[in-house]
Amino acid sequence: MRVTKISYPIVDLFAGPGGLGEGFSALHNGNAPSSFHSIVSIEHNEFAHKTLTLRHFFRLFGKGKAPKEYYEYISGEITKEELIAAHPEQWKKAEGSALCISLGPENHDAVQKIINARLGSTKKWALIGGPPCQAYSLVGRSRMSGSPEFEDDKRHFLYREYLKIIVDHKPPVFVMENVKGLLSASVKGEPVIQKILRDLTHPKSAVGKGDNGLAYRLYSLSEKGEFSMGADPASFLVKAEEYGIPQARHRIFIVGIRDDIKVAPEILRKRESPSVRAIIGGLPRLRSGVTKDEDSAERWQQIVRSASTTPWYRMSTGSDYAVSEIMEKYVSPTSRLPSQKFSKRYAMPETMTSWYGDDRLMTLTHHDARAHMRDDLYRYLFAACYAKTFGISPVLADFPTLLLPNHKNVKIGVSGKMFNDRFRVQLADKPSTTVTSHISKDGHYFIHYDPSQCRSLTVREAARLQTFPDNYFFEGPRTEQYHQVGNAVPAYLALKIAIIVRDVLERIKD
Structure with a gap:
């Protein structure tokens, strides 16, 4: 694979907090600058855009050269205003490349002018990103299926803005990402994926501007060869856990190469993925917080100890074990595990240390525990013990009756018909499992394995x-931070995709 020291521009649409752009920007040619640099990243969510701007600022200084004020800011030692005052020129540049714009007809002309100005005469560049996922997702469709407005939800068609930008700027290569639910979604009886694939192949026709010969060949990242209409679109599915990502995240990635460019991309190389323990096991241990009660280490210990006095603690679940035996074996309620916002006991993962690590990072950000109600503490305790004993996460039918939540779908869940994995x-x-934006609502699907x-x-x-480096800082309240993380593309997977895209650009004749 021939690699030069050129840094190629990327235009990142629907950028979120920047996971896809982070992977591309993290690809370096030895000691040379990054192989890619973001000239335009567009995101309309207020907090995700703030995260994106801060990361653009961080990357402007080059690998390992971010100023001390950046680390002081993310650890809470100085304000955003003080950070900007220390480096006003770099902050202005970051604001110029990370844009808070809602993509749509109302802003199309302005976006077109911005991209034209940033690209100039550049011929080798890449368009990356994908439209919002909610309307395509299986959960989204199940929640909205009863709504008469669902068929006309504009989120079905935001990909048309992606198409229009392809038509306007004719990128030599693009990468479009979306959710697995796209494979089974339909609008007015037509499979969404088939329509999108046709549109991406002939984008000018798709947006009603005729067909002047602009066309793209489509490729999968997991199967070799050009995609032909009529073939199974499931070939575009990328299972992240097959490529070294510590998460079973299944997403669609479509690579398009302009038809006049006679280059075909490689595919992702498979490798074993690290476990949850290998990635997060070394982080400082925390007790959970306590909500609707006094939140203190002493009160938390009292609640955990009180489990031994409850009926469900003493009862058998009907299996070949007793709850009390699990509790006594794995839980040490006398441990003092304080909930803390920052930890100076910075711990690296067992693997991928050079990817996650930063020797200049003295405080670990975003590592503070949520607060849970007493009954949920009991459920989390039981579920983690069960998983440690049997190697699987319990379903609702495995829970003692007294631990089941008072919820209208619980009976259905216990019967195994649906919602049976409410606590995972x-x-x-x-x-x-897949880290989703739902983690912003509650932690039931994301229980720590340590009882x-x-x-x-x-x-x-x-x-x-999600393979974000530890020096990646997410702006906004904690709920918004969770939301950003759950919606992002895993940054390390994006790095692997960037290698493939760089190879395509390298092989394009000038």
């Missing part, structure tokens, strides 16, 4: 499973 433990010795911590995952733990 992330198993220590396997990759995690003695009795909590859901922190933002930093979720970010590590």
Whole structure:
């Protein structure tokens, strides 16, 4: 593979907090500058855009050269205003490349002018990103299926803005990402994926501007060869856990190469993925917080100890074990595990240390535990013990009756028909399940495997499973931080995709 020291521009649409752009920008040619640099990243969410701007600022200084004020800011030692005052020129540049714009007809002309100005006469560059996922997702469709407005939801068609930008700027290569649910979604009886593939192949026709010969060949990142219409679109599915990512995240990635360019991309190389324990096991241990009660280490210990006095603690679940035996074996309620916002006990993962690590990072951000109600503490405690004993996360039918939540769908869940995995433990010795934006609502699907911590995952733990480096800082309140992490493309997977895109650009004749 021939590699030059050129840094190629990227235009990143629907950028979120920047996971896809981070992977591209993290690709370096030895000691040379990054192989890619973001000239335009567009995101309309206020907090994700703030995160994106801060990361653009961080990257402007080059690998390993971010100023001390950056680390002081993310650790809470100085304000954003003080950070900007220390480096006003770099901050202005970051604001110029990370744009808070809602993509749509109302802003199309302005976006076109911005991209034209930034690209200039550049011929070798890449367009990356994908439209919002909610309307395509299986969960989104199940929630909205009863709504008469669902068929006309504009989120079905935001990919048309992506198409228009392809038509306007004719990128030599693009990467479009979306959710697995796209494969089974349909609008007015037509499979969404088939329409999108046709449109991406002939984008000018798709947006009603005729067909002047602009066309793209489409490729998968997991199967070799050009995609032909009529073939199974499931070939575009990338299972992240097959490529070294510590998470079973299944997403669609479509690579398009302009038809006049006679280059075909390689595919991702498979490798074993690290486990949840290998990635987050070394992080400082935390007790969960306590909500609707006094939140203190002493009160938390009292609640955990009180489990031994409850009926469900003493009863058998009907299996070949007793709850009390599990509790006594794995839980040490006398442990003092304080909940803390920052930790100077910075711990590296067992693997991928050069990817996650930063020797200049003295405080670990976003590693503070959520607060949980007493009854949920009991459920998390039981679920983590169960997973540690049997190597699987319990379903509702495995829970003692007295631990079942008072919820209208619980009976259905216990019967195994649906919602039976309402409480899901992330198993220590396997990759995690998909980190989704739902983690922003509650921690039931993201219970820590260690029973003695009795909590859901922190933002930093979720970010590590999404392969964000530890010096990546997420702006906004914690709910928004979770939301950003859950919606992002795993940054390390993006790095692997960037290698393939760089190779394509390198092989294009000038």
